[in-house]
Amino acid sequence: MRGLKSQKIISPKTSQKIMNAIFIISGIITILILVLILGYILIMGLPVVNLEFIFANPIDSGASGGIFQMIVSSIYVTLIAGIVATPLGVGAAVYLVEYAGEGKITKLTRFGAETLASIPSIVYGLFGLAFFVVAIGLGWSLLSGGLVLAIMALPTIFQVSEVTISSIPSSYREGSYGLGATKWQTIYRVVLPAAIPGIVTGVILGMTRVISEAAAVMFAVGSSLSMPLSIFDPGRPLPLHLYILATEGISLENAYGTAAVLVIIVLVLTFVSNYLVDKYQRKIMGR
Amino acid sequence: MEKNRLSEFLIEKSLVITAIFSIIIILLIVLFILMEGFPAFEDYGFFRFLFGMNWAPSDGEFGVFAMIIGSIYVTLLSLIMAVPLSLLCAIFMAEVAPNSIRRILKPVIETLSGIPSVVYGFFGLIVLVPIIRTNFGGTGFSMFTAALILTVMVLPTIITISQDSLRAVPHEYREASFGLGATNWQTIRHVIFPAALPGIITSIILGMGRAIGETLAAIMIAGNVVQIPGSIFDPVRTLTANIALEMGYATGLHYNALFGTAIVLFLIIIILLLIANYIQHKYKVDVGGGYL
Structure with a gap:
């Protein structure tokens, strides 16, 4: 009875209209949030960003000058993470x-990857300090930071690769076995080449995650301002630099510029991985 | 042939190592965090550590209770805002929106999830903190400000996972409901939403994990005062912020106490993960193929 009554107050047609409006508004809010944040960072930051800002070294702890060291540090740690x-x-x-x-x-491996993916980055930061910096003795270095980030990138690369490899049709493998190939030859010559686009996408997604990471590396890379000459030197990746600039009130202008550079890097990586996913999915479905 | 068989054997064995590598790393993480954090529990007392109200490292006081409450409050407050918005958005994308709009929203959500947390924190610091300060008084650094930014940060997690579980509801359910003359909204409310509920709850729990583990955005805008907040406009310090703020200069028992803070954080995350896993496994069958 109550159900009938409440349905009489608002007819199904009206409630459908009201809900449609609410759904559309929720979609618009989500888009507006992104536009607002990206717009603000880019509008305030892009005027600061020019070739000099990118290729100059920081002066006075980053109060003026550029962010070249930070870009080099970011490239180092991200590459180490990817290679490992x-x-x-x-x-x-x-x-x-x-x-x-x-x-x-x-099951165990999937559970492991899921767990790794949900450990907070600051816990990785502590682990990096206790394990790579102190126990293994790598010290505050880009290598320590890169290895921590490798652990963080691992679940993403694994999960995307697993989906990709299991989507390779079994006829590929059968064809290879039919020609007398061993299991590893089949994997190496047939399965992996076919899975490359998906694997690359996974690697890019993993890189996107680690290039934005500051909390996980803050106790491992040493946050030095001088130019790292090797992976055994300390450095200061871009997100950590932004954090220090903003919280220590060193330079608002340079913080805007650093944030804009970081956002652009992430946008480009997201765009590339999206493009690859699109292209690759069409290839599979077109088969 | 013999050589071939040997190399195949070696390759397989080395692949096993890569497969269990993540488990090895987790064990190492647990081992090292416990090893470094345990002395704090031993010297200060586990329950005194967990329920102590007083955090004053220079006086040897290491009670993290206010920070546990701070983390939980901030997370719940952000979920109150994030859950309705993200569920509406997920239902919109999965059930209502035409393909053209879906094609706009999908990259929007991917980009939101890709923006670095420092950038969110920076945006909160520069834009939200002054707005809160002028409108609600105080310093602007507050639980509410932090919750606003965390809301945006957990949106992509909740939207993506709950959308997957909505999509996984079998098509027959929709057709049967439409066949009975139900409108689209009635179908969503009475058929699809209940069927997708386990997945939706999982998405909220994972969003919760993300919010509770967020560090830098919380440090930059929550104010970091160790206290149990009286109102949502009071500053708070989260567990994560406590670690990141003090690790740089901590020595001795203080250093151990920060690892102890990480153990508490880790336990909360493990509990959330277990709940999420339990829901997924328990309702896997009931949803009728609607498993994540």
Whole structure:
């Protein structure tokens, strides 16, 4: 009875209209939030960004000058993370799809990746300090920071690679076996090449995550302002520089510029990975 | 042939190592955090640490209770704002919006999730803090300001996962409901939403995990005062902020106490993960193929 009554107050047609309006508003709010944040950062930051800002070294702890050291540091740690995490993530995905099948080890590995993905970045930061910096003795260095970030990139690279490799049709493998190839030859010559676009997408997504990370590296890279000459030197990646500029009130102008550079890097990476996903999915569906 | 078989064997074994690598790393993380944090529990007392109201490292006081409450408050406040908006948006994208609008919203949400947390924190610091200060008084650094930014940060998590679970509801459910003469909204409310609920709850729990683990955005705008806030416009310090603020200069028992703070944070995250896993496994069958 109550159900009937309440439905009489607002007719199904009206409630449909009201809800449609609410849905559209929620979509618009979400878009507006993004436009507002990106717009603000880019409008305030882009005027600061020019070739000199990018290629000059910071002066007075970053109060003036550019962000060249920070860009170099960011490139170093991101590359280290990619080089270390890619073989581990892809290897795990290959093992699960091609060797293990659905079983205990598969469940364990997936659980591991999910857990790694949900550990807060500051906990990684502490682990980096206790393990890489102190216990292994790498000290405050780009290498310590890069290794922490490799662990953070691992779940993304693994998860995307697993989905990609398991979507490779089994006829590919059968064809290869039919020609007398061994299992590893099949994986190396047939499965992996076919999975490359997906794997690259996973790596880019992982890189997007780690290039924006400050909390995980703040106790590992040493946040030095001088130009790192090797991976054993300390450095200061872009997000950490932005954090220090903003919280220590060093230079608002340079903070805007750094934020804009960071946002542009992330936008480009997101665009590239989206493009790859689009292209790759069409390729599979077009088959 | 013999050589071939040996190399195949070696390759397989090394691939096993990559597969269990993430588990090894997790064990290492747990081991090192426990090892460094344990002395704080031992010296100061576990319950005194957990429920102590007084955090004053220079006086040897290490009670993190106010920060546990701070983290929970900020997270819940952000969820109150984020859950309605993100669920509406997810339903809109999965059930209502035409393809053209979906194609706009999808990259918007991906970009939101890609923006670095320092940039969110910076935006909050420069834009939101002054707005809150002028409109609600105080310094502007508050639980509410932090919750606003965390709301934006958890939107993508909740939207993406709940959208997946809405999509996974079998098509027959919709057709049966439409066949009975239900409108689209009635179908969503009485059929699709209940069927997708386990996945939606999972998405909220994962969003919660993200909010509680967020560090820099919280430090930059929450005010970082160690206290149990009396109103949402009071400053708070989260567990994550406590670690990041003081680790740079901590020594001795203080250093251990910060690792102890991380253990507390880690435990909260593990509990959330277990709940999420439990829901996924328990309702996997009931949803009828609607598993994430």
